Amino acid sequence: MRExxxxxxxxxxxxxxxxxxxxxxxxxxxxxxxxxxxWNRTTEKTTAFVDKAGDLASRITGTDxxxxxxxxxxxxxxxxLMVPAGKIVDDQIAALRQLLDADDMIIDAGNxxxxxxxxxxxxxxxLPFLGIGVSGGEEGARFGPSIMGGGKREYxxxxxxxxxxxxxxxxxxxxxxxxxxxGAGHFVKAVHNGIEYADMQMIAETYGIMRDGMxxxxxxxxxxxxxxxxxVLRSYLIEISGKVxxxxxxxxxxxxxxxxxxxxxxxxxxxxxxxxxxxxAAAIPAxxxxxxxxxLSAQRQTRAAGQEMFGAAPHHLPHDSLSLDxxxxxxxxxxxxxxxxxxxxxxxxxxxxxxxxxxxxxAEVWREGCIIRSDMLDDMASALRDETGRSLMLAxxxxxxxxxxxxxxxxxxxxxxxxxxxxxxxxxxxxxxxxMRTARGTANMIQGQRDFFGAHGFxxxxxxxxxxxxxxx
Numbered sequence: 001m002r003e004x005x006x007x008x009x010x011x012x013x014x015x016x017x018x019x020x021x022x023x024x025x026x027x028x029x030x031x032x033x034x035x036x037x038x039w040n041r042t043t044e045k046t047t048a049f050v051d052k053a054g055d056l057a058s059r060i061t062g063t064d065x066x067x068x069x070x071x072x073x074x075x076x077x078x079x080x081l082m083v084p085a086g087k088i089v090d091d092q093i094a095a096l097r098q099l100l101d102a103d104d105m106i107i108d109a110g111n112x113x114x115x116x117x118x119x120x121x122x123x124x125x126x127l128p129f130l131g132i133g134v135s136g137g138e139e140g141a142r143f144g145p146s147i148m149g150g151g152k153r154e155y156x157x158x159x160x161x162x163x164x165x166x167x168x169x170x171x172x173x174x175x176x177x178x179x180x181x182x183g184a185g186h187f188v189k190a191v192h193n194g195i196e197y198a199d200m201q202m203i204a205e206t207y208g209i210m211r212d213g214m215x216x217x218x219x220x221x222x223x224x225x226x227x228x229x230x231x232v233l234r235s236y237l238i239e240i241s242g243k244v245x246x247x248x249x250x251x252x253x254x255x256x257x258x259x260x261x262x263x264x265x266x267x268x269x270x271x272x273x274x275x276x277x278x279x280x281a282a283a284i285p286a287x288x289x290x291x292x293x294x295x296l297s298a299q300r301q302t303r304a305a306g307q308e309m310f311g312a313a314p315h316h317l318p319h320d321s322l323s324l325d326x327x328x329x330x331x332x333x334x335x336x337x338x339x340x341x342x343x344x345x346x347x348x349x350x351x352x353x354x355x356x357x358x359x360x361x362x363a364e365v366w367r368e369g370c371i372i373r374s375d376m377l378d379d380m381a382s383a384l385r386d387e388t389g390r391s392l393m394l395a396x397x398x399x400x401x402x403x404x405x406x407x408x409x410x411x412x413x414x415x416x417x418x419x420x421x422x423x424x425x426x427x428x429x430x431x432x433x434x435x436m437r438t439a440r441g442t443a444n445m446i447q448g449q450r451d452f453f454g455a456h457g458f459x460x461x462x463x464x465x466x467x468x469x470x471x472x473x
Contacts, residue, residue: 014072015082016069019083021137025142028144034059038069050062077105079106081093089110089116102126104127107131107159112186113186121151133150133190134148136370144167147176147365148179149184163176175364180350189269190273196372197273198287199235199338199372202290202426205424210324212315213322218255225242233374236372273345285341285432286334290424336392340392340398343359343363360381367381383395383396
């Protein structure tokens, strides 16, 4: 390895961790004209990475020790960590602190829990530290991800020229923005992932309706998603869903989806979003339903036993009871409601943590590069800028779209329920919509119950707080 190492202190930035995302991000940095030093705990992986870098190898300094890695970066140094979340990050920071100067910067770009980022930002003291969310998968990391920065603004400004250069672009605008102090960037990334869970789940539910309820072949399903990708739903997830549905297994010749086990994996970021939403008292039922659906998908034996005992749930829908146009409109409504919930959660976190999170800028950062990139986000950015402090579902453009599509969502959910087709995320979106357009709901009964058994008190509609009812014995 040493024969590959350039002269000391030539790299403009360093990166630790050459896994899938780290390797792709390092190549992206080099591809954008920046000299970069890389180090991996396994030296063989570093060697292989440099060997395969091709024309970009001249911009990459491969090192076999942490000491050489640090020495190869120009001061003041900036070092990106692309290592698994948790204790490994803390251990790597501890090792680096023994070698870094006081003004050297550590940038955690992994999938960290934002609470850990908050703690690390405090634990490092005066050592510059950023926690940035990076979204886009391997392709995004290589050719332009969405980047959500957290930490002191002055630290972000030091490396913004690199992060903006390597980010995705929307009409020339970098999809890389500073979000706020400490863990703000990783928090925004967590909400992004929560929305991603819900968006994917709703798409999967519509796929299930087409497959099990409408008896459509996978080729037709793929064509349907491809058609939808030309309209309001145009997005990365709709695009790839069409491609996934239309792909054939090269071994069996069957539709690829028919040979994939229906148990969805997860890395925990969706759960983090749901858990934090409870702490913030933020209502995100569609995201919560999507996380629950993934958990249930893992219970394959129990589901098989349930089918044997009760019979298979999905049944074909009656002929002409549901059209693809109605299904598309239902998905549009569900998507709007899902995003509205996500931005409401961001608003609550902004108030709770004092971050002043920039909602319009967040929507703009998500327009390209990230997994949830969508044409709809451009209009969402405008709505959030024009309707400050107002729910996205009440913004004129999206209120109009919901008026035109919520009936379709209701029809789809009703038909699915009547014919045993599980649509938890779409159902939760509909329940959220109905709740949020009901001025007087049923929580008065809950307040009456709470006062009856616990004397918790209630507020009267004609005035007076901490009131109690004449419940008797």
